[in-house]
Amino acid sequence: xxxxxxxxxxxxxxxxxxxxxxxxxxxxxxxxxxxxxxxxxxxxxxxxxxxxxxxxxxxxxxxxxxxxxxxxxxxxxxxxxxxxxxxxxxxxxxxxxxxxxxxxxxxxxxxxxxxxxxxxxxxxxxxxxxxxxxxxxxxxxxxxxxxxxxxxxxxxxx
Numbered sequence: 725x726x727x728x729x730x731x732x733x734x735x736x737x738x739x740x741x742x743x744x745x746x747x748x749x750x751x752x753x754x755x756x757x758x759x760x761x762x763x764x765x766x767x768x769x770x771x772x773x774x775x776x777x778x779x780x781x782x783x784x785x786x787x788x789x790x791x792x793x794x795x796x797x798x799x800x801x802x803x804x805x806x807x808x809x810x811x812x813x814x815x816x817x818x819x820x821x822x823x824x825x826x827x828x829x830x831x832x833x834x835x836x837x838x839x840x841x842x843x844x845x846x847x848x849x850x851x852x853x854x855x856x857x858x859x860x861x862x863x864x865x866x867x868x869x870x871x872x873x874x875x876x877x878x879x880x881x882x
Contacts, residue, residue: 743815745801745808747828750837753800756825761857765795765879767872770838770848772802773814777866778847782818784869788876789822794854795876801826802834802846851875853882 748756757766769785771778789797801811801824808826815824827834835844842848845864849872853860860882861875 743812743820744823745812745815746823746825747805748800748825749829750834752828753798753825753838756798757852758857760796760852760854762855765792765854765860765876766798766850766852766857767795767876767879768798768800768850768852770800770802770846772846773807773810774803775846781847781866781872784872786818786820788872792876792880794880797822799824803827849875851879853879855882858882 753768757768760766767785767788769781771782773779785797785799788795799815799820801807803811803826805826805828811826829837831844835842838848839850839859839862841862843864847866848862848864849867850862851860852858860879861871863871
């Protein structure tokens with residue numbers, strides 16, 4: 725009986741888990757990234773619910789966040805404002821407890837504000853050095869998990 729009670733409490737706790745989805749401009753996102761320079765490496769990932777490679781890589785990104793103590797995984801959703809609740813639900817179902825962000829700016833200024841090399845294709849990933857905060861690696865599209873791990877290792881050692 726005690727086990728059933730604890731299981732019920734645990735399920736209730738998960739159901740009440742609050743997802744923090746914060747609207748941000750490109751300038752605000754870059755400001756978030758720079759505050760970690762000298763303390764932690766950053767993996768910044770831009771994704772959409774309607775991007776199959778984005779959704780496919782989501783569990784791997786969560787694993788990286790768990791695996792490496794000195795890295796922060798920052799997730800930025802690029803869906804439109806009217807998709808906010810769907811994004812929030814997706815994050816909750818995937819047990820994302822750290823703050824996540826959603827684009828709060830028109831596409832072109834947002835893309836150019838993040839990185840002029842970005843064409844707007846998704847997923848888009850930038851990895852920043854722990855020591856300097858400089859870009860170590862960036863890419864558009866889906867890449868093998870090993871590419872992510874190698875970039876994170878480089879960021880942690882530079």
